[in-house]
Amino acid sequence: MADDKALTRREDDFSAWYNEVVQRAELADHSPVRGSMVIRPWGYGIWERMQRALDDMFKATGHENAYFPLLIPMSFIEREKEHVKGFKPELAVVTHAGGKELEEPLVIRPTSETIIYSMYAKWIQSYRDLPLKLNQWANVMRWELRTRLFLRTSEFLWQEGHTAHATDQEAQEETREMLGVYRTFMEDWIAMPVVTGLKSESEKFAGAVRTYTCEAMMQDRRALQAGTTHHLGQNFSRQFDLTFQSEEGVEEYAWNTSWGVSTRLVGGMVMTHGDDTGIIVPPRLAPTQVVIVPIYRKDSERTGVVEKAAQMRDRLAAEGVRVRVDDRDHLNPGAKFWEWERKGVPFRIEIGPRDLAKEQVVVVGRVTAEGADRKAFLPEAQAVVEMPQRLEEFQLQLLETARARREAHSHRGVQSIDELKEVLEGPGGFVYTGWSGDPEVEDRVKAETGATLRCIPDPDFQSTEVPDRCVGGGEARMEAMWAKAY
RNA sequence: CGGGGCGUGGCUCAGUCCGGUAGAGCGCUGCGUUCGGGUCGCAGAGGUCCCCGGUUCGAAUCCGGGCGCCCCGACCA
The missing domain is CATH 3.30.930.10 (Bira Bifunctional Protein; Domain 2)
Known part of the structure; x- marks a missing residue:
């Protein structure tokens, strides 16, 4: 494409x-x-x-x-x-x-x-x-x-x-x-x-x-x-x-x-x-967790930078990080940034002549929003030893973000099919209601809202207030979670 | 299985209405240049225009038939 x-x-x-x-x-x-x-x-x-x-x-x-x-x-x-x-x-x-x-x-x-x-x-x-x-x-x-x-x-x-x-x-x-x-x-x-x-x-x-x-x-x-x-x-x-x-x-x-x-x-x-730039791969699943992009102008700069990149790669690998150097010569750094962001690699390390002089590197996380502060300028040694922890934090951050989103779009205590329909046509998400256990109610919900009964939630996910009314009328025998599904 | 869209260089598509030398951008190759957020220039390669048949002096374009893929709904991890 x-x-x-x-x-x-x-x-x-x-x-x-x-x-x-x-x-x-x-x-x-x-x-x-x-x-x-x-x-x-x-x-x-x-x-x-x-x-x-x-x-x-x-x-x-x-x-x-x-x-x-x-x-x-x-x-x-x-x-x-x-x-x-x-x-x-x-x-x-x-x-x-x-x-x-x-x-x-x-x-x-x-x-x-x-x-x-x-x-x-x-x-x-x-x-x-x-x-x-x-x-x-x-x-x-x-x-x-x-x-x-x-x-x-x-x-x-x-x-x-x-x-x-x-x-x-x-x-x-x-x-x-x-x-x-x-x-x-x-x-x-x-x-x-x-x-x-x-x-x-x-x-x-x-x-x-x-x-x-x-x-x-x-x-x-x-x-x-x-x-x-x-x-x-x-x-x-x-x-x-x-x-x-x-x-x-x-x-x-x-x-x-x-x-x-x-x-x-x-x-x-x-x-x-995923976001509007591309996918985001959780660090534990990422075949490459860190990509190192060397930056240089002249051949003289290239030698030093590429050497440092290889050195950083080896040091990170020794910390258990899955890392690779993108040393393709026919692409400029910007093109490489775009590519790896699209592919969702969690972290990028930039190494240029200026960093070489200061014995530092630039670390950029995949999810940080646009802006100057998304780049962290770190001493080489610090970037290396901290990377496993950064990856772990990145992993946790993804889970927390996803969990918060799910909670924000979970609707509990819904009483009727009309109300269920309203939620699904509006904000959407997971809807919890009482259910009698009658499959006829499932059919009606499907026909009227397009949602299906995803599951009868385990205790960890049940509402604190036990629903007593079935969403289709009558008494509830259990709680059900509904949503439009793939 | 219904509805819609589309088949033209590797990709995205224009050209089809109104028949007349097959195009653009991106990508690719070479050389040079550049490189801290999609470099730029020059040169170049690359096409059974989905298939079969028909009309015509001549078909990517018109007509008939077929095939394929994508998207949207009903069924499904």
């Missing part, structure tokens, strides 16, 4: 801003096949950082990685009634291979429950084989009608955890534990605060007993479902004969869970932190 045109501002057209910013930051590009994307190095680097952090957290909670195949027999998908109903419309199916029509069509996995639990059935005989807690990093395919880079593409990358347990309670605990892992990851790494809670029957995963979710608020105040965990009960184990002999010698069906987050998180990061 050419950069000579000004970036659309968020307030003018958030959707256009997103599309432009993703491409200009070189996160991803459209592939020739409709609805699928190429993830470019900068975007993939961010995803790799996410993967590494999540993977460590999965390992720390007793999971191992494995890999299951891309192709799944159609009959497997069809085995679980609700599951097939949910996924059939968006399946991509292989009907021919090796120049011949296949006897049974093969589905390109939209998710792997069926193939995984069919294998678990082979491996699990006794309660001693439980729990079995595996995760896989994979691509999946869901033939979406309308796609957007990262947020919804036909093929996307994700992780899917799949576990089998001896008891309902243990599976329930796993489901909750992984929801907590997701929440921690999203807050601590993406600096993206989330509301966790239970999905309603109509919003839950196809084939699950219950689904929990992490809902994040984007800058346009719409909700992004950022991750889900599912208690699958015995729905899949019954269909795939996943049984085990209990301690008491009784043959029982295992209890399963599954949970996943995807490259959608990259989109969430963009829409949580």
Whole structure:
């Protein structure tokens, strides 16, 4: 994409801003096949950082990685009634291979429950084989009608955890534990605060007993479902004969869970932190946290400055900072500043002849507003030792800003659908109301306001005043959080 | 699946109404110059005008058919 045109501002057209910013930051590009994307190095680097952090957290909670195949027999998908109903419309199916029509069509996995639990059935005989807690990093395919880079593409990358347990309670605990892992990851790494809670029957995963979710608020105040965990009960184990002999010698069906987050998180990061200059990458996710731009006129200056830049790079790297020198000679410093700001690198260090003389450097943070004071002139040694702390502060600042924005646009104690509609048509955001639990109310809210029930919030997010009236009339049995969603 | 838009150098697009040598800006290459917020100059490379068919002496342009992509809504991580 050419950069000579000004970036659309968020307030003018958030959707256009997103599309432009993703491409200009070189996160991803459209592939020739409709609805699928190429993830470019900068975007993939961010995803790799996410993967590494999540993977460590999965390992720390007793999971191992494995890999299951891309192709799944159609009959497997069809085995679980609700599951097939949910996924059939968006399946991509292989009907021919090796120049011949296949006897049974093969589905390109939209998710792997069926193939995984069919294998678990082979491996699990006794309660001693439980729990079995595996995760896989994979691509999946869901033939979406309308796609957007990262947020919804036909093929996307994700992780899917799949576990089998001896008891309902243990599976329930796993489901909750992984929801907590997701929440921690999203807050601590993406600096993206989330509301966790239970999905309603109509919003839950196809084939699950219950689904929990992490809902994040984007800058346009719409909700992004950022991750889900599912208690699958015995729905899949019954269909795939996943049984085990209990301690008491009784043959029982295992209890399963599954949970996943995807490259959608990259989109969430963009829409949580980006500004009208470009994206902003939280330091913990940034493949490059600090970029050093050498500034010089003559060749004589160049030598010294570039040497100092390399020296600073090594000293920062020794402090554990991911740093690189932008020594491209055909771009002037201003062009480099623009590029790295567009890509959201947290800090830039400028080193020129004047700094060399004073043994100082110029440190500029990505989020500081326009103006002279955004540049900090620091002694070299100080810039080096303080950088890890600056990065940590930057990370926290992003989370606080995002959290403050979410709180400013959370509306509690809303009593009626009319009032709900008013809020959504006005300021927008997350709206908390009482709910009877009746799906008919969800339908009415959807029809009248365009909002959906994002979740029944966990205690951490419930209103201090428990609502007693359902938003659709009558008595409330619980609190619900509503929003327009991606 | 409905509605809208668009297919012309790498990118953004003009040219299409009214047929007549295929253009601009940016990017790219070379040389020089510059470099503390998108340097400047000179020279240069680069095109089956989405595809197929038709009309015509002649089609990017007119006619018919097809394909693709993007955006907006209904369904979805």
